[in-house]
Amino acid sequence: MTALKKMLKEPEAFFPPGYLYREERTAAGILLGTGMLCSLRFFGRLHVAVEELYYVDRIRGRTLRPGEVADSFLTLAGNCVFFFLPLYLFLAAMMIYHYFYYHRETKSIYLVRRLPEKGFLGKSCVQMPLLGMGAGMVVMIVLFLLYYGIYLLSIPAECMPRLW
Amino acid sequence: MLEIRNVSKIYHEKTGSVQALHDVNLEIGQGEIVGLFGENGAGKTTLLKCILGFLPCKGEILLDGGPIDRGKIARLSFATCEHSFFPNLTPLSHRDFYRMHFGTFRDKRFEALMDFFELPMRTALRSYSAGQQNQFEVILALCQGADYVLMDEPFAGNDVFNREDFYKVLLGILEPEETVFLSTHLIEEVERFIGRAVLLRKGRVAGDITTLELEEQGRTLIDYVKETYGYRSDRVNRALEELTGER
Secondary structure (H helix, E strand, O other), rough: HHHHHHHHHHHHHOOOOOOOHHHHHHHEEEEEEEEHHHHHHHHHHHHHHHHEEEEEOOOEEEEEOOOOOOHHHHHHOHHHHHHHHHHHHHHHHHHHHHHHHHHOOOOOOHHHHHOOOHHHHHHHHHHHHHHHHHHHHHHHHHHHHHHHHHHHHOOOOHHHHOOO | OOEEEEEEEEEEEEOEEEEEEEEEEEEEOOOEEEEOOOOOOOOHHHHHHHHOOOOOOOEEEEEEOOOOOOOOHHHEEEEOOOOOOOOOOOHHHHHHHHHHHHHOOOHHHHHHHHHOOOOOOOOOHHHOOOHHHHHHHHHHHHHOOOOOOEEOOOOOOHHHHHHHHHHHHHHOOOOOOOOOHHHHHHHHOOOOOOOOOEEEEEOOEEEEEEHHHHHOOOOOHHHHHHHHHHHHHHHHHHHHHHHOOOO
């Protein structure tokens, strides 16, 4: 919790010193948002899957097809993972970019390489991208849980597949 | 004591191997001000980078009898003409950063030097002039609280008055246990400020003499350098004569 507070209050402490992080943060935010938006396609697929479970009877109206089994949750939502892939690739590239930051304009690499603190260089390069990846993962898991809840509510129990 | 024992360094390049340092042996005692001289490519920068552990090399580099590990690295500071500060940070942020990482940071000296050179504290270093950036680079190296201050052409780009000021300030503020190892081409300029001169030629130590010895011999440093390098003063005249066809 303290780390989270610090991250929100002093995000610069998680980047290489003097690194202009705002553009990177914005880009990561856009990629995360895009991933989340794209994952909304789940609802379209869920809608189609639910509709396929029913047929319209002139007398009884919308009726469940007997013996019909719905597509599994993973079939409907599994590809949502790929929508977050650009975010992870971007953050992985940022780790390398942070390292080369120490060679741009000046050779601040000479300073960070002679700091008594062990692992400062590596930490400053990877910690924010790793935190970003972690945040992306949490968002993805929360979305999956939410979508799974909606899936459970939308699919009638008798049409539920045995396995995902 | 900084001991450099049989240090050799070979750069492997696509076009072949270049031996930058050949069995360099040096001992630099605490409190010495040593000038490191040599032509371009003599190995001065390579030697400093080997001492700091930036380049792997053969041989041994010891500080007070032991290798320069993470526990000892803070005893060395480095000012380079390539600059090692963060260009987007202000001097104030650098002070905080150094304070956080080097427990021996000299606050008073930092403020005094910033004041003396009239460098703005709250301006990002990228906005400084090249000369001011050099000054700041040296100020950081002097204020880290290191016992050994290594400098690699730190005043390239500064005007002569500015450099003169710096040498004087340097001599004035250094404490007896502080050591300076200064690589420079400005031989005549630093002669009055150093206590010893080390000459490198093609990666080898070609000369090592104290200014006191030079004084006793009635020679200047530039004479010593010329002799050691076998500099032929008539070379230019002969070349000009040949070029112009004059006899």
